Amino acid sequence: MRLTLTQFMTLDGVTQGPGGREEDPSGGFDLGGWSMPFVDEDFGRWINGWFRQADAFLLGRRTYDIFAGHWPRVTDPADPIASRLNGLPKYVVSRTLHHPEWGGTSVLNEDVLGQIAELKRQEGRELQVHGSTALARFLLAHGVVDELRLFVHPVVLGGGRRFFAEGEAPAALRLRESGTTHSGVAVLVYEPAGEPLYGEAPPPGE
Template identity: 55%
Template structure:
């Protein structure tokens, strides 16, 4: 059974929209695309390569799939780990609007009963990870159904004040345990978490 993991880039105030470039995602009037660029460093690159090296298959939302499909098939360097994995491994895109046969080899469209299909994919993928990258709408849906086994959150030292966030208002209170943690030279805090059940609450005893 594969582990379903989510890897995403976040600002300090939780925004995940348009990290890679100004025109990546301007929906909702978002004008701050490309906010990760000043902080990309060797430490981030090393971690991302480690993540892709564990991949067995990819599960993507439509927007992220389109961004990946427009770039990675053109990268043919066999020494590029990310390109090699994305181009060779099975890719599943959750979409009700991608009606044509995807041109990117190894792509399967999931258009109905996504939760049941994702659960089946976890069972059938085998060793390695079924990986979600970005894909905010899909990620929030998977979180709501308790299907994500592990979160890789790369938190950048910048506040944006606007944009779509990974964790929506009204989500279930959830506790997490830290699996790994590191900080890159440019200040990216990388945390790997596993869900640990419902959040617990109490009162701090100020008299102690």
């Protein structure tokens, strides 16, 4: 399976609490829900299309708890998101979760990279990561992400947990696909491209 990573983010890189004020108020964050005004038909078309490609999910503990508190209550078999999340295998990276109640959940708590490598060797289309900012950054740093999908929203918050934090290792990305939604969200699909390239601008007047 290919490992794909989907993130909702603001123009200044914040990924915390896109779905509502109470979704993730950690650190005193009170600006949650910033993605919701931009959800439209185009937005849903991108998201639903990608969820249909999933054969398993890999989640961090915080995102897993948010999803587990909502999606099991959505029982419509025609819902393209709920049907996949509720019916497909879910793997959550956590050292503190021992008895997950959401059906189909397995916990990864030792040799996480080795277990993820084993999952990627299994037959299937995509092992999908949604949100899970800390886990996503860990996966990118260790070079196991095959595709990065960013929904960049036209809003600046000035605070909150950011996706690309200070001190991240330099990395190049190659744009594979792009688009925009009617509400103004830029959809950017990248694949890792190794080390960044550098150059020098010519002196003024040359």
